[in-house]
Amino acid sequence: MAILHFKGIGITAMGGAVPSHIIDNYNYQTDFFGKENVKEVVDKIGVYQRRFADENTCSSDLCYAAAEKMLNDNNIDRNDIDLLVFLSQTPDYRMPATSIILQNRLGIPKSCMAFDISLGCSGFCYALSIVYGMMQNHAFRKALILDGETRSKVYSEKDRREAYIFGDAGIAALVERDEKFGDSYFSLNSDGSRSELIMIPAGGYRHMSSPETLKEKVVDEYGNIRSDEQAFMRAGDVFQFVIIEVPKDIKRTLKAAEMTADQMDYIVFHQANNFINSFIAKKMKLDTNKIPETIGKYGNTSSVSVPLTIVSELKDKMKGEKMILMTAFGVGMAWATAIVPFVDCKISEIVEVENGELVRQ
Amino acid sequence: MDIKVFIEKFAEAIEVENVEALTAETEFHELEEWSSLSVMLIIAFFDEEFDKQIGETAINECKTIEDLYKLATT
Numbered sequence: 278m279a280i281l282h283f284k285g286i287g288i289t290a291m292g293g294a295v296p297s298h299i300i301d302n303y304n305y306q307t308d309f310f311g312k313e314n315v316k317e318v319v320d321k322i323g324v325y326q327r328r329f330a331d332e333n334t335c336s337s338d339l340c341y342a343a344a345e346k347m348l349n350d351n352n353i354d355r356n357d358i359d360l361l362v363f364l365s366q367t368p369d370y371r372m373p374a375t376s377i378i379l380q381n382r383l384g385i386p387k388s389c390m391a392f393d394i395s396l397g398c399s400g401f402c403y404a405l406s407i408v409y410g411m412m413q414n415h416a417f418r419k420a421l422i423l424d425g426e427t428r429s430k431v432y433s434e435k436d437r438r439e440a441y442i443f444g445d446a447g448i449a450a451l452v453e454r455d456e457k458f459g460d461s462y463f464s465l466n467s468d469g470s471r472s473e474l475i476m477i478p479a480g481g482y483r484h485m486s487s488p489e490t491l492k493e494k495v496v497d498e499y500g501n502i503r504s505d506e507q508a509f510m511r512a513g514d515v516f517q518f519v520i521i522e523v524p525k526d527i528k529r530t531l532k533a534a535e536m537t538a539d540q541m542d543y544i545v546f547h548q549a550n551n552f553i554n555s556f557i558a559k560k561m562k563l564d565t566n567k568i569p570e571t572i573g574k575y576g577n578t579s580s581v582s583v584p585l586t587i588v589s590e591l592k593d594k595m596k597g598e599k600m601i602l603m604t605a606f607g608v609g610m611a612w613a614t615a616i617v618p619f620v621d622c623k624i625s626e627i628v629e630v631e632n633g634e635l636v637r638q
Numbered sequence: 639m640d641i642k643v644f645i646e647k648f649a650e651a652i653e654v655e656n657v658e659a660l661t662a663e664t665e666f667h668e669l670e671e672w673s674s675l676s677v678m679l680i681i682a683f684f685d686e687e688f689d690k691q692i693g694e695t696a697i698n699e700c701k702t703i704e705d706l707y708k709l710a711t712t
Contacts (some may be wrong), residue, residue, distance in 0.1 A: 309672070414661075513681055513693060513694030513697065517693040520682075552678060556682055
């Protein structure tokens, strides 16, 4: 596909929410794996802390808290929101779509168009491109992107390959038309031949949930344990895919925008793990001062990691025009690069959530 | 790169301290230092040194360090 190009559309405000419960990775599951093994894994992937949602907190609750904060901070009239997109692979229910529940909960009018997008780590660039595309139609006044994940509920705590990486978070982003926004560019890609690199094999309609799919099993020579309803990741093959495809895609998008990496104010990577991100930065000779990170304190929050990193690390650095390159890759496999101008984007403080309710501003 | 240098760089990549103990015939999966993380380190090593992008399956099909060397150099 050619690179998508938009003009006069941008993100005007953002907010974020995380569960209040902090996991200290050096002390997580040490009885099961042994303290030394845990330290080796944690140091290699660079994830020191994560946030875990409790049983009463869903992705939608995190997004709701982030959206409330952002809408209130900026006095946004909810009657002006004509489009609501919820991006997640950990929705509330298999049906109905969580976006529609959030329309009602946020007090947004029934005339709002709401739908879910089911994509993983690459998802924010996808959601942004879809919403930018729709916002070209003047029937939509303001659009809300809610992106939330509770990946802590997806992976087995007895599988060392995945147990230390993932965390939970939600964000809200407000998209508006305004002439102050210059050109934005999106490259969006998919490769279904690699669909088995990251997967939850059972619990969908191909292999429906049953007592058998819930059974924990030893899955490899290292003694890792999980059920077929928990996710696995072939980390080595994912890494191979990333080093082949991601640098190429970044170069392709920069070329289409007729820009260089040096012209970007910030480069925001999907926070996969520190090993992968440092490797790409080194390989592409990128200026690491321009690459904010949250992998250390929030872990890999799948599709939320790119916007969460912007909310967390660039909050006070968004005055005036800032060119941001976002690049994200993962389950699908799907990968995407976006070059997007931000102009005086208003970023709210990250709030904390417990039992599905906001507890701390 | 000859096999001697390859063994040294392999040891450096997966952090084996006792390089002298390694030979072309060493079955690397049996090394104490070998873990699921080593796969990532080897993939990075191949990309940096040989500009070759290999996957997990290709590494698992190798038994000895010499097998890895052949994968890298052919």
